[in-house]
Amino acid sequence: MNMTMSLVRGSVFACALSFATAAAARANLPVKSFGHLADGREAHLYTLENAHGFRADISDYGGIVVRLLVPDRAGHLADVSLGFDDVAKYQKGSPFFGALIGRYGNRIAHGKFTLDGKEYTLPLNDHPGNIPCSLHGGPDGFDKQMWEAKPGTRHGHPSLTLTYVSKDGEAGYPGTLTAIVTYTVTDRDELRIDYQATTDKATPVNLTNHTYFNLRGEGNGTILNHMMTIRASHVTPVDVGLIPTGEIAPVAGTPLDFTSPHAIGERIGADNQQLKFAGGYDHNWVLDNQTGKMALAVTVYEPTSGRVMEVSTTEPGLQFYSGNFLDGTLIGKSGKAYVHRGALVLETQHYPDSPNHPNFPSTILRPGHTLRSTTVYRFSTK
Numbered sequence: 338m339n340m341t342m343s344l345v346r347g348s349v350f351a352c353a354l355s356f357a358t359a360a361a362a363r364a365n366l367p368v369k370s371f372g373h374l375a376d377g378r379e380a381h382l383y384t385l386e387n388a389h390g391f392r393a394d395i396s397d398y399g400g401i402v403v404r405l406l407v408p409d410r411a412g413h414l415a416d417v418s419l420g421f422d423d424v425a426k427y428q429k430g431s432p433f434f435g436a437l438i439g440r441y442g443n444r445i446a447h448g449k450f451t452l453d454g455k456e457y458t459l460p461l462n463d464h465p466g467n468i469p470c471s472l473h474g475g476p477d478g479f480d481k482q483m484w485e486a487k488p489g490t491r492h493g494h495p496s497l498t499l500t501y502v503s504k505d506g507e508a509g510y511p512g513t514l515t516a517i518v519t520y521t522v523t524d525r526d527e528l529r530i531d532y533q534a535t536t537d538k539a540t541p542v543n544l545t546n547h548t549y550f551n552l553r554g555e556g557n558g559t560i561l562n563h564m565m566t567i568r569a570s571h572v573t574p575v576d577v578g579l580i581p582t583g584e585i586a587p588v589a590g591t592p593l594d595f596t597s598p599h600a601i602g603e604r605i606g607a608d609n610q611q612l613k614f615a616g617g618y619d620h621n622w623v624l625d626n627q628t629g630k631m632a633l634a635v636t637v638y639e640p641t642s643g644r645v646m647e648v649s650t651t652e653p654g655l656q657f658y659s660g661n662f663l664d665g666t667l668i669g670k671s672g673k674a675y676v677h678r679g680a681l682v683l684e685t686q687h688y689p690d691s692p693n694h695p696n697f698p699s700t701i702l703r704p705g706h707t708l709r710s711t712t713v714y715r716f717s718t719k
Contacts, residue, residue, distance in 0.1 A: 556673025
């Protein structure tokens with residue numbers, strides 16, 4: 338009986354890889370196995386690459402950006418994203434390395450919200466300041482799901498479209514939500530992410546990506562020398578539980594002011610209540626662009642390599658996280674330890690805990706409407 342089940346299971350895995358390989362081949366997109374999940378399902382790794390060698394390796398497990406190869410000013414490629422070399426390691430314990438985040442990116446206070454007069458309760462998976470909340474969709478969010486992958490092209494550029502259907506009641510959220518995310522690598526050394534979602538019941542939605550960047554190369558020291566500019570003159574301050582207070586406050590005169598370029602490490606240890614609550618930067622910036630149209634939000638420059646990353650988005654907010662909880666215990670793809678502040682995360686988003694703050698831009702998606710959002714990470718050198 339066990340042998341028969343093993344043979345059938347092996348046949349299913351072989352067929353899945355065969356279908357994935359065939360689809361990728363039709364789109365001229367390389368694909369390979371990325372190992373097996375604890376339940377035996379096989380994950381795959383798709384490669385999107387342009388003529389310059391700029392390359393993204395993306396998995397159908399969690400929609401994870403596993404590798405991002407970017408040239409420095411001398412033309413040498415390095416992987417600038419943190420992650421692991423096998424899907425099992427992501428399952429074992431990943432702080433959302435490279436993953437698609439949903440149904441709701443960021444925190445919801447106490448895992449509760451009220452929608453159309455009904456209160457909903459979500460699983461709790463984070464306790465900053467010993468105050469519980471639901472973070473990034475809970476313990477079994479979109480980052481831990483297998484997505485249906487469809488290789489293809491977008492305007493002649495290699496792309497990968499991932500689809501996940503989240504059932505009504507999954508992780509406590511109402512409505513069956515269909516999320517479609519397309520990654521595209523362009524000739525301008527861009528990684529473009531297009532998000533789309535529909536639902537059959539009103540539900541909060543906040544989709545984002547959680548790639549950890551180090552422009553010197555993953556596992557290559559800290560990001561404290563990275564120079565950053567954020568086009569945002571306001572933030573949403575947080576309490577000790579890292580939940581927004583509801584206020585929209587100016588950054589002027591504080592260490593959260595990146596309206597002009599500053600090294601990330603320049604003021605990270607300042608005597609500032611917001612930095613103390615978060616143990617560094619872990620806040621939502623209210624972008625100056627609130628039109629819903631694409632606009633530049635962030636520029637990051639790493640002087641040693643010369644790499645520049647520009648983040649443009651249609652979203653109204655941006656979570657900048659400075660790798661505060663990395664502590665050297667995780668060993669990455671290249672065998673290097675991921676040290677404290679060894680990466681930064683720039684999550685384009687609607688604001689945290691928006692369902693509990695009517696003054697924030699709404700994250701409620703209703704039947705008959707389609708959520709559409711785009712973020713582009715563009716790389717260059719100087």
